Amino acid sequence: MDKPRLSVVETQAAAVEQKVVRAWTEFEPYAGAGGRGRGFETLRERERRFHELLEALPTAIYTTDENGKITYYNQAAVDLWGCSPVLGSTEWCGSWKLFWPNGLPMRHDQCPMAMALREKRPIRGMEAIAERADGIRVPFIPFPTPLYDSAGALVGAVNMLVDITDRKRAENQQALMIRELHHRVRNTLATVQAVMRTTARASATIEEFEEAFVGRIDSLSKTHELLTENFDQAVALATLLSNELDAYDDGACQRVRLKGPPVELPSVLAVPIGMALHELTTNAAKYGSLSMIGGVVEVTWSVRIESGARRLHVEWIEQDGPAVKPPTRKGFGSRLLEHVLARQIGADVTVDYDPDGLRARIIVPLPR
Numbered sequence: 001m002d003k004p005r006l007s008v009v010e011t012q013a014a015a016v017e018q019k020v021v022r023a024w025t026e027f028e029p030y031a032g033a034g035g036r037g038r039g040f041e042t043l044r045e046r047e048r049r050f051h052e053l054l055e056a057l058p059t060a061i062y063t064t065d066e067n068g069k070i071t072y073y074n075q076a077a078v079d080l081w082g083c084s085p086v087l088g089s090t091e092w093c094g095s096w097k098l099f100w101p102n103g104l105p106m107r108h109d110q111c112p113m114a115m116a117l118r119e120k121r122p123i124r125g126m127e128a129i130a131e132r133a134d135g136i137r138v139p140f141i142p143f144p145t146p147l148y149d150s151a152g153a154l155v156g157a158v159n160m161l162v163d164i165t166d167r168k169r170a171e172n173q174q175a176l177m178i179r180e181l182h183h184r185v186r187n188t189l190a191t192v193q194a195v196m197r198t199t200a201r202a203s204a205t206i207e208e209f210e211e212a213f214v215g216r217i218d219s220l221s222k223t224h225e226l227l228t229e230n231f232d233q234a235v236a237l238a239t240l241l242s243n244e245l246d247a248y249d250d251g252a253c254q255r256v257r258l259k260g261p262p263v264e265l266p267s268v269l270a271v272p273i274g275m276a277l278h279e280l281t282t283n284a285a286k287y288g289s290l291s292m293i294g295g296v297v298e299v300t301w302s303v304r305i306e307s308g309a310r311r312l313h314v315e316w317i318e319q320d321g322p323a324v325k326p327p328t329r330k331g332f333g334s335r336l337l338e339h340v341l342a343r344q345i346g347a348d349v350t351v352d353y354d355p356d357g358l359r360a361r362i363i364v365p366l367p368r
């Protein structure tokens with residue numbers, strides 16, 4: 001992925017470099033003649049045009065004499081360096097500080113421009129980082145090229161610095177995403193294993209196992225799909241609820257009632273909360289209000305600020321279903337709600353087997 005981007009930069013750089021070197025070739029006979037050959041006015045005029053051309057380029061460009069003292073720089077170079085070097089005094093590069101790509105300090109007399117002058121060859125394929133006085137670091141690709149007079153003597157060099165901040169930012173973002181992806185894949189596999197083991201333990205028959213296991217994996221994969229669809233890797237709580245409960249809704253919002261403000265859940269919360277909602281829904285359909293015509297599930301939620309922290313309160317209330325008896329067994333659903341949520345996301349869960357209908361309250365600390 002890097003290659004084509006680099007080659008775009010390099011192609012643009014080559015085009016700019018051609019312009020600069022062509023302009024120099026045009027300009028040099030006058031400069032070389034010290035203005036005596038064809039008249040001082042012509043030299044001045046050529047120099048002005050040469051600098052005008054460099055100034056118009058949106059890329060940082062500067063020149064040095066054969067000893068590395070800076071003789072010219074354009075505005076784009078000032079913008080990149082964050083300072084204006086002293087002409088005829090500042091050496092090698094106008095930046096305040098320089099670093100190698102690995103973050104180690106680079107001495108100015110070791111910089112690519114110094115290398116090009118010392119070794120009398122264009123330097124390509126290097127990267128460096130300039131630190132400005134305000135502390136901002138700008139990664140760049142330099143293109144230092146020695147310049148010669150018509151007699152072939154080295155008279156200085158021209159350097160172009162291509163700011164690659166955007167490319168580096170995209171690369172860092174990509175590396176972060178890949179790390180996050182690996183992390184999520186590992187977590188998901190661990191979850192699938194745990195779900196499989198616990199479902200197997202709680203199932204009396206293979207068919208029972210298959211039904212519960214497939215339902216849980218389906219729900220998990222839906223949450224992941226929602227996370228991938230969303231650019232900011234978050235899912236709305238209402239969407240997670242709809243995902244689970246829409247199948248039981250009668251279309252008139254009589255059986256399933258959802259009420260609460262928009263709340264976006266990051267992936268660390270969305271996956272376990274999605275699983276918990278799946279367990280509550282499945283239980284409601286197996287034993288609770290959704291197992292009977294006329295039964296209702298009402299879910300309300302709010303975000304409250306408590307002791308300076310944001311907390312999500314979710315109330316799950318079942319009504320008009322069969323009379324609820326205290327459970328005689330605890331399966332995967334109870335374990336997930338009562339233990340896993342507390343351990344994974346610090347949630348506080350209370351399940352009340354009220355004879356009129358199950359009630360569950362989940363309180364989850366939200367990120368700042």
Ligand SMILES: Nc1ncnc2c1ncn2[C@@H]1O[C@H](COP(=O)(O)OP(=O)(O)OP(=O)(O)O)[C@@H](O)[C@H]1O
Pocket residue numbers: 199202212279283284286287288289318324325326327328329330331332333334335358
């Ligand atoms: N909504 C509900 N209404 C009435 N009883 C419920 C409800 N949810 C759970 N229960 C009771 O609580 C018990 C434990 O539920 P839990 O989800 O832990 O296990 P399970 O559903 O039986 O098995 P698993 O979740 O492993 O498939 C259930 O067997 C049921 O008796």
Ligand SMILES: [Mg+2]
Pocket residue numbers: 279282283331332333334
């Ligand atoms: Mg259950």
